[in-house]
Amino acid sequence: MANVDWITWKTDPNEIINPDQIEEEINEYFNHYDSYMSSMIYEPLKEEMNQGGLSKDAFQISGISPAYEMAASILKEIEEIKTTMESLQKEIKESSQEQKEIEKQQLIDAIEDKLSKEKLFLKTIESRQGIQDQIKKLGEDPQDIIGIINDRIYKLTERLEVAKSL
């Protein structure tokens, strides 16, 4: 959700990127894989290498234990997958944090921009009698308009505070 602006972003701060949520989701996938691989492949293989038919003393030709070495290379690759996985988890966390800062700043900039425009509009109405007269001619009370603008400014200020606290 890049390029967040004050229109698309409501009052729910979770509508911009949520790194914690992303981290949790990714971890779930990783853990599912890891628990499966570890319990079904890695640990049993290790057990066989230590005491079973893959051990060095179970099968050896002139000092070479091919089955043991093959099993060792499998374990090594599983460990490498895990290392790559953990590195990726860390990168995802960092990148999503950065992305959040980007989106947060975009949101703050958008709200502040809108806020400044509303304040200018209010100032214009209050200071220029001619505009108030125009509003009266349209059948509207200038004080009502001023009240509506003040209300929007108030809400935008609240949203700005929320955005800054993200």
Added chain:
Amino acid sequence: MNKEGHIDLEKISGSIEPLSSMENIINVVDLSDNFLDIEKSLRQINFEHANCLPYKESMELIFSDLESVKRKINLLADALRKTKANYTDISSFSERDLKEFTKIYKETPAGEDLSKLVGEALKGKIKSVVSEVKAELPTEMTTSDNGNVTTIPIPETTPTTEEPFNTVPIGIAIGATGIAGSIGAVIVDDMYSKKNKKNKRISHNDVYIEEYTGDDILDDSSYSATQRDLYNDPGIVQGPYRAARMEREADRYYGNQLQGMNLSEDDNIYVDADDDDDDNYN
């Protein structure tokens, strides 16, 4: 081949079931699905260009390793089953079996070590064949002259070249027939031949083999009078003809190149000065 080692068939048998179970899991359950889901989530995040997450390389690495793990588990389970089915003890391993195991375990350092064992086994075989061939050759010749027995040693020439084992053709049987040409050994022609055998020259690329008849020897000036006398002596014990002389130089043809050479009785070169049949030398 010295087959030192150990096979514990009981332990190996005990490992077959767990390995088969791992095989089934790795083949049925696609563990890469988890990583495909992660990729999908990351694509949806739509990272800003500035902090683009380079996850594709990591994913490729993971997928590649997963495939390798799957392949090796299948190989390992298969290897254990074969070991159990075919071998009762280490001494029943042949070089062929070693080669098969080398293929199975080629992706490990053990594969290279097994390959070396195979090589050493073949090398040992070549040496033993050469030794056997050389052992058949007479090392001396006995003559008798009116009751006086004379023993003349037959000079032995050591091999001029030794082929590395991996270039020696498996047809090592060639060595066993007595020619031993494929390993570059030179077997000395003791200048005796079967009578009435025609001159025969065979050249094969740069290899030159010739056979000589007895009559040619009598006329050959490269032999000393003593040697020719010995040949003519009815008391001479003549061994089987073995005229296998190998020349590796392509231009050592008969005739012109060798004419005029000052050959001594020790030279193992036979010259037919009258030969003009050059067409044979191909």
